[in-house]
Amino acid sequence: MPPPIIVFDLDGTLIDTAPDLLDSLNHVITAEGLAPVPPHELRAHVGHGGRAMLQHVHAAQGRSLDERTQERLFDAFIDHYVAGMPGASRPFDGALACMDRFARQGWLMAVCTNKLDGLSRTLLTALGIADRFAAICGADTFAMRKPDPGHLFGTIDRAGGEAENAVMVGDSRTDIDTARAAGIPVVAVDFGYSTEPVKTLGPDRVISHFDALTVQMARALIDARPVQTARPAASRR
Ligand SMILES: O=C(O)COP(=O)(O)O
Numbered sequence: 561m562p563p564p565i566i567v568f569d570l571d572g573t574l575i576d577t578a579p580d581l582l583d584s585l586n587h588v589i590t591a592e593g594l595a596p597v598p599p600h601e602l603r604a605h606v607g608h609g610g611r612a613m614l615q616h617v618h619a620a621q622g623r624s625l626d627e628r629t630q631e632r633l634f635d636a637f638i639d640h641y642v643a644g645m646p647g648a649s650r651p652f653d654g655a656l657a658c659m660d661r662f663a664r665q666g667w668l669m670a671v672c673t674n675k676l677d678g679l680s681r682t683l684l685t686a687l688g689i690a691d692r693f694a695a696i697c698g699a700d701t702f703a704m705r706k707p708d709p710g711h712l713f714g715t716i717d718r719a720g721g722e723a724e725n726a727v728m729v730g731d732s733r734t735d736i737d738t739a740r741a742a743g744i745p746v747v748a749v750d751f752g753y754s755t756e757p758v759k760t761l762g763p764d765r766v767i768s769h770f771d772a773l774t775v776q777m778a779r780a781l782i783d784a785r786p787v788q789t790a791r792p793a794a795s796r797r
């Protein structure tokens with residue numbers, strides 16, 4: 561039987577990427593004559609991706625954004641973001657020690673993120689932690705992405721784990737919905753980029769610091785999960 565696996569979301573869960581994402585966004589929009597956005601206004605939108613941030617900023621400043629312009633600005637945003645990696649992005653407090661605990665107990669670790677695959681790898685490599693993960697699967701790794709449970713199943717398969725022996729950790733409704741749809745227990749962090757309080761979204765546990773995420777907690781969540789029906793064949797890889 562393969563070892564148990566803990567699957568982390570990236571932005572807002574494992575890594576605090578918001579300052580760099582906002583910096584790149586402001587770089588792009590100020591070049592277009594828009595006003596820069598203060599961090600507190602956009603932090604909650606960071607978890608929805610670059611296009612959503614561009615749309616939000618344009619709408620908030622009464623500017624239209626056609627598809628072509630959006631794609632041009634998105635490309636410029638990504639270019640700026642990658643060029644600065646890792647910038648000020650850092651693992652959240654306690655995240656590295658938490659990963660150490662799970663690694664010491666022989667758990668597999670993986671990343672399941674709606675950040676692009678290449679960006680996720682570049683960032684985790686720049687931070688010196690890419691090697692810790694048996695799989696890093698982004699928005700464009702599979703034909704589906706979170707909240708489709710196939711993204712999570714695919715990540716677990718690639719890492720060599722089993723969905724029946726897995727826990728997910730995330731910061732958003734998307735993560736919680738994904739894990740729920742997969743029948744996998746989910747721990748929500750309340751320090752990420754959710755627009756709504758995570759405790760209202762139905763996670764199995766909420767933590768305010770990685771120190772609270774113990775191997776015992778993860779083990780207990782897996783042991784307590786109800787007996788699952790077989791996952792849909794379309795989600796198998
Ligand atoms: O970049 C995004 O759209 C969200 O990324 P996440 O899934 O790691 O939170």
Ligand SMILES: [Mg+2]
Nearest residue numbers: 569571572731
């Ligand atoms: Mg997230």
